[in-house]
Amino acid sequence: MIRVVIVDDQAIVRTGLARIFGAEDGFDVVAECADGAQAVATVTRLRPDLVLMDVRMPRLDGIEATRQLCAAPEPPPVLALTTFDEDEVLWGVIEAGAQGFVLKDSTAEDLLAAARVVAAGGAWFDPAVAPRMMRAYRGAVASRRREAARLDLLTAREHDVLRLLARGQVNAEIAQALRVSPGTVKSHIGAIFEKLGVRDRAAAIVFAFDHGIVRPGQD
Template sequence: MREWPDEPEGSMIRVVLVDDQPIVRAGVGRILGHEDGFEIVAECGDGREALAAVSEHRPDVVLMDIRMPVMDGVEATREISRLADPPPVLVLTTFDEDDVLWGAIEAGVSGFLLKDASADDLIAATRAVAAGGAWFDRSVAPRVLEAYRGRVAPANRERQRLEQLTERENAVLRLMARGAANQEISQALHVSEATVKSHIGAIFAKLGVRDRAAAIVFAFDHGVVAIGEDPREH
């Protein structure tokens, strides 16, 4: 690990640079210069060195390679994310395979940039991530958006459906999911069966399901109840 003078200058963005190739660190260091508002506070050759540098220097952003000896960039990012007030991590890598991309995202990176990116993109990405934003290389952005549209966005929409349920409707759904009939729900909640039927109709409408079985599956799939749980405890 090579360290640089740890003396912030005004509003300089303080960077820890992590890459096992000295020539890459040298090139990035020339791009992220003082004239553009950056200060490289430490250079590291592997993820373990990066952890020590982050703890010591408290940088604004970490530029992280992925494939390195001792500790790779994914594991280092995962460890950094567990620190108190961790800095954001921008991956800078040669590899754009799915396992590298999703491994980095799941570890908690805020950005993903390929090493063949332009100097302007490197500067812009580092600034964006240091400021709390996100940046994805244009070559991987379509895959990230596709995954969001296919998995994350629908999941968010389904969570929003659950948020529409009232406290009483949630209670009815929980009892339904544990196999309670309308009469049993009525007795447990001290309401009439007509009221229970009204709640069930509202649940179907809000969750976008057609019948009791679909509502029960929805409840289990989204953690409303867990297998073996007694809803009467809530």
């Protein structure tokens, strides 16, 4: 039996979901919660196999409740359930740690299938939002790859200059560290801006941190 906690602020919705997730389909609804705060306390105490989490709720919404649950040791799988398919909601619950996302107008069969997959450690995204999510993901990955490829255009010396620049050193300090003239450093920085497609030192520094050239707290 898959032990489930149902979280939704509407009692009638919780009742309907409890009827869908019945013993005949291999589920045991061990608790129902009316908001995220109650869900966090209940799930921590009962340690279910699956949390069916509404997104829009008072006090503590489903996104923040999911984030708190997934930050704990041995977090339970969370399947987000909502009437909204906006990107803000979709990415919010995914970034919080949910392993699946289902719209409330899904069929009972789809809900059960999603619950089984997520409870088993898999991922499930509602067919209505999956194509949009994949397009956004592919766009983000392609963009990051294009940006990362720009680093390959830099020479070894330009990498050195970028690293020192990102650590906050001015041209004279970079020149002294690399034992070159300030004019040479200025030329390298100009080449870095052009190759990375950035306009100024601030943008170059952000690029360096975003792509691991330097890291916060690194000497």
